[in-house]
Amino acid sequence: MDFLQIKNKVLESVNCALDKVGETDVFVDAIISANKVFVVGSGRSKLIIESFAQRLKHLGLDVNIVGEILQPPASKADLLIVASGSGESVFPVSIAQKAKKIGMKIVLITAERNSSIGKISDLIICIPASSKAAYPKKITGFQPLGSLFEQCLLIFCDIAAIIIQKTKNIPSETLFENHANLE
Secondary structure (H helix, E strand, O other): OOHHHHHHHHHHHHHHHHOOOOOHHHHHHHHHHOOOEEEEEOHHHHHHHHHHHHHHHHOOOOEEEOOOOOOOOOOOOOEEEEEOOOOOOHHHHHHHHHHHHHOOEEEEEEOOOOOHHHHHOOEEEEOOOOOHHHOOOOOOOOOOOOHHHHHHHHHHHHHHHHHHHHHOOOOHHHHHHOOOOOO
């Protein structure tokens, strides 16, 4: 296979998976109505959910990355967004359990609805893709490991950010004003 064939196959699989994702409006409403938003993930999912946190910050929301030195305290008025393909990664499981004790609302974005984090989440956004929890029994598609999940996670989060921007009528200039300038 050459680059164009693989690109077309990747884009087709991303489209197919994202067409099956639901509850986007509930997800956006949870973000908009939260006092503060916290995000957590591991591995590549962590990188992607942190980029979503950055975009939410550009939109003017109070958003924090769990584990950062400047992280404020959380309360029951806050939202935790967990990105975990398997829903079983140790650090996100631990943080979700702590968030549940605090009384926070928990949203899990995952490929595995019936997971440890899924069992304690208030909302599950399920992206139908392979995860490490499926290995080696249920690997689907041609991409390695959790690539399809991670690609869909990035695009899903970007679309959610656009919906938030449009819902709150936030002009693009505001995003530029909130963008880092010491870089």
